[in-house]
Amino acid sequence: MRVSPRNSPAFGTEAAAVETGGTSLAAVAPAETAPAEVAPERLGASRERLDGPAKVTGTAPYAYEHPVEEPAYLHPVQATIARGRVTSIDTGAAEAVPGVLAVLTHTNAPRLADTEDAELAVLQSDAVAFRGQFVAAVVAETPESARHAADLVRVGYGEQPHEVELGPEGGTPAARTDHGDLEAAMASAAVVLDRTYTTPMQHNNPMEPHTTIAQWTADGLTLHESTQGVYSVRSVVAPVFGLDPEQVQVFAPHVGGGFGSKGLPHAPLVLTALAAQRSGGRPVKFAVTRQQMFALTGHRTPTSQRIRLAADDRGRLSAIGHDALEHTARIKEFSEGSSTASGIMYAAPNRRITQRLVPRDVPVTSWMRAPGHCPGMHVLETAMDEMAQACGVDPVEFRIRNEPELDPLSGKPFSSRNLVACLREGARRFDWQRRDPAAGVRREGDWLVGTGVAASTYPTHVFPGSSARIRYEGGRYAVFIGAADLGTGAWTALAQIAAEALEVPFEVVDPHIGSTEFPTATVAGGSTGITSWGSAIVQAATSFRDQYGTQPPEGAEAEGATQPNPDAERFSMHAFGAQFAEVRVHADTGEIRVPRMLGVFAAGRIVNARTARSQLIGGMTMGLSMALHEHSVLDSRFGHVVNHDFAGYHIAAHADVDSIEAAWIDEHDPHVNPMGTKGIGEIGIVGAAAAVGNAAYHATGVRVRDLPLTPEKFLR
Amino acid sequence: MEAEIALTVDGTRRSLSVDTRTTVLDALREHLGATSPKKGCDHGQCGACTVLVDGRRVTTCLSLAVAHDGAEITTAEGMADGRELHPMQRSFLDHDGFQCGYCTPGQVCSAVGMLAEAEAGWPSAVTDDLTAPVELDEAEIRERMSGNLCRCGAYSNIVAAIRENVR
Known part of the structure; x- marks a missing residue:
């Protein structure tokens, strides 16, 4: 099937016809000729990454590596109190260090035009809202002198009482959905479950720290930025500095991971741009250190979540209750919406879903891979395992038995929903039917062995507002769009989409991304990159063929933009999946090992089989990491994350990862977008930790309701 | 304090003047423009800065440049022979x-x-x-x-x- 608006009811052909100057789309003959011997691209092929050779040699330039003349280096000074005011700053010793160009404090920093976003109002007042906030910065000719001078800045504080801990109670309501009568259903059901679970504060920790090179020129501000969206940076930063959007140029050809933390600009970018106003015109470079990232570049909130489930004696749910509590920084409200997925996962006539937020004196929370769905589905899927056990029903069968026909909240049909197919296919591959349901009874030597399952889901969105331009030159098609590749494979997948839409071989397409020189693109977040940018590219390709046919003149050029989807209001759109894990827990030490994980996903069409598999496995690996290790420990006395580096904040390493396999079922969804893709960046992490936890319970008989699954929790 | 040193990076001998606090990683990245080794943690905890020094793997963020005067350094960039990958x-x-x-x-x-x-x-x-x-x-x-x-x-x-x- 060709990727084209003609074949997809998801596109308004009328709108497209207007765009192409009234040409009837139906009248356009499909491209028949290919300029090379290779066949036209078909989505789903396994393509090696276009950026691969540059990545394996280390020659792909990341933001901080862009060569600039006479750079100056920034090193910040961070608050050592959690709340209060700066009462004095002595910068004399710092300024005396040879090579120091400027020391910025709230008393002398340039004023920003817009300080409404308190996270970005850097050095604009004496207030300290969390430990680690910027209170000063040194700009110097070398990184060594900047760092040394920053150590010499003396700051006096007026400290105020602070609170950083999240308890099980409190908070202000952020969202609430009620269907039926949860309490009445709980009171009358044959089987009920009422449990509270916690997930800890976590940090994204992409391998490339957040980095910025900022330089002011006569035209405005130029930024080489490690970001998930050059246009997101432009639109946020321009008003902060009182600039027109066009005065901010942003470049990010290669990005070393982000997982949400580089989705929107954080304070370090603003600080670097401020400092570049005091560097005598020199570009200023700032790479946030790994330790600083724990206070300055976003994190996932800890959660406390109560799940209530009621079922009849055959294991049919009559009620689902999910009350989620999250913290939010006192200076900037942000909610993940941890209880959201409980609205659509399972059928039940009675349902209450609430979300509460507790303001605390903590750093700013932000997106982290599958915000809301990751911690929320972890607890729902753990509770579903407990409930299956309580009902005496196999956990795969229990989920199938509670499969809804329609979206339980909206009453709309799903555009496609293949959770059951994923569960069945996963069970078959994992040899689930031979599983003994009894927990804590299998022992191999010193190891207790078990298996577990959990479901995954992630909503399918298309962000409006992306455009793409296609230009034909020298027998090749250049595709321009300001998209970002943070390891997702966008460089390659976007070329594949363009090749298929143009009906040309992959080899004659050259993608150009990661710059505000190219047409507008939305952020790489919410698993929307390919769905949004790809839609714009398909539209541009259609427009190109409509204007020029299959024999375009040299220099032919056409643009296209993401179109409104008339099906968006008619259907509930989500990807689904099933995760399976085998776990071994050492009987004496509680050491936990995960020899086998399998994920089977239904996520619409897959663009590049090779990179898709990697991305899904990557999500599962991060889920494994969440299950076993990740926990940012807030010190309630001082308000900082104690374990603020990789020695203290463990992420999965080679030795943690054994067999991890990802597979997908063939899913054709004509409603989501012209390609039929659903987005795969996030679903891999959703449910992965629950599958590991459920397997650990099956191995040991010990139910751990507070992540991570560290050894002491299995020792009784 | 500055010191004059020489490093052979991917087969090319380079002379440079470094702050005695400069790591091999910063010498490579900031002084010589050799950005194949990456800075992920600057504390020897992530391995992104690994190169081969005299054939052995070394985390360059934990190595001071002045202590490696004369060292033979191979980065991933130098491992490839032009366009021919290792x-x-x-x-x-x-x-x-x-x-x-x-x-x-x-x-x-x-x-x-x-x-x-x-x-x-x-x-x-x-x-x-x-x-x-x-x-x-x-x-x-x-x-x-x-x-x-x-x-x-x-x-x-x-x-x-x-x-x-x-x-």
Whole structure:
């Protein structure tokens, strides 16, 4: 099937016809000729990454590596109190260090035009809202002198009482959905479950720290930025500095991971741009250190979540209750919406879903891979395992038995929903039917062995507002769009989409991304990159063929933009999946090992089989990491994350990862977008930790309701 | 305080003047423009800065440049012969052993250094027989590569890539 608006009811052909100057789309003959011997691209092929050779040699330039003349280096000074005011700053010793160009404090920093976003109002007042906030910065000719001078800045504080801990109670309501009568259903059901679970504060920790090179020129501000969206940076930063959007140029050809933390600009970018106003015109470079990232570049909130489930004696749910509590920084409200997925996962006539937020004196929370769905589905899927056990029903069968026909909240049909197919296919591959349901009874030597399952889901969105331009030159098609590749494979997948839409071989397409020189693109977040940018590219390709046919003149050029989807209001759109894990827990030490994980996903069409598999496995690996290790420990006395580096904040390493396999079922969804893709960046992490936890319970008989699954929790 | 040193980087001898506090990593990246080794943590905890120094894998963020005057440094960039990739790099491509690519030059250097260590008979924490020749199975590779973190979660593909290069 060709990727084209003609074949997809998801596109308004009328709108497209207007765009192409009234040409009837139906009248356009499909491209028949290919300029090379290779066949036209078909989505789903396994393509090696276009950026691969540059990545394996280390020659792909990341933001901080862009060569600039006479750079100056920034090193910040961070608050050592959690709340209060700066009462004095002595910068004399710092300024005396040879090579120091400027020391910025709230008393002398340039004023920003817009300080409404308190996270970005850097050095604009004496207030300290969390430990680690910027209170000063040194700009110097070398990184060594900047760092040394920053150590010499003396700051006096007026400290105020602070609170950083999240308890099980409190908070202000952020969202609430009620269907039926949860309490009445709980009171009358044959089987009920009422449990509270916690997930800890976590940090994204992409391998490339957040980095910025900022330089002011006569035209405005130029930024080489490690970001998930050059246009997101432009639109946020321009008003902060009182600039027109066009005065901010942003470049990010290669990005070393982000997982949400580089989705929107954080304070370090603003600080670097401020400092570049005091560097005598020199570009200023700032790479946030790994330790600083724990206070300055976003994190996932800890959660406390109560799940209530009621079922009849055959294991049919009559009620689902999910009350989620999250913290939010006192200076900037942000909610993940941890209880959201409980609205659509399972059928039940009675349902209450609430979300509460507790303001605390903590750093700013932000997106982290599958915000809301990751911690929320972890607890729902753990509770579903407990409930299956309580009902005496196999956990795969229990989920199938509670499969809804329609979206339980909206009453709309799903555009496609293949959770059951994923569960069945996963069970078959994992040899689930031979599983003994009894927990804590299998022992191999010193190891207790078990298996577990959990479901995954992630909503399918298309962000409006992306455009793409296609230009034909020298027998090749250049595709321009300001998209970002943070390891997702966008460089390659976007070329594949363009090749298929143009009906040309992959080899004659050259993608150009990661710059505000190219047409507008939305952020790489919410698993929307390919769905949004790809839609714009398909539209541009259609427009190109409509204007020029299959024999375009040299220099032919056409643009296209993401179109409104008339099906968006008619259907509930989500990807689904099933995760399976085998776990071994050492009987004496509680050491936990995960020899086998399998994920089977239904996520619409897959663009590049090779990179898709990697991305899904990557999500599962991060889920494994969440299950076993990740926990940012807030010190309630001082308000900082104690374990603020990789020695203290463990992420999965080679030795943690054994067999991890990802597979997908063939899913054709004509409603989501012209390609039929659903987005795969996030679903891999959703449910992965629950599958590991459920397997650990099956191995040991010990139910751990507070992540991570560290050894002491299995020792009784 | 500044010091004059020379480093041979990917076969080219380079003279430079460095602050005595400058790490090998910063000397490479900020002084010589050799940005193949990456800075992920600056504390020897992630392995992204790994290069081969005189043939052995070294975390350059923990090494002071002045202490490496005269060293022969091979980065992932230098491992490739022009456009011809090193077999390890080719395997990383074949197995999609990376996503964002930021840890990748360090993984590649570490893998090549690790194979040489195993060849020389160095045992690891999971080696049963400390005197027999090392058999690099998956468990050995994972153990020996655990100093190189990958947040994208490409570990299983990296191990598959390395296995192809085990003699």
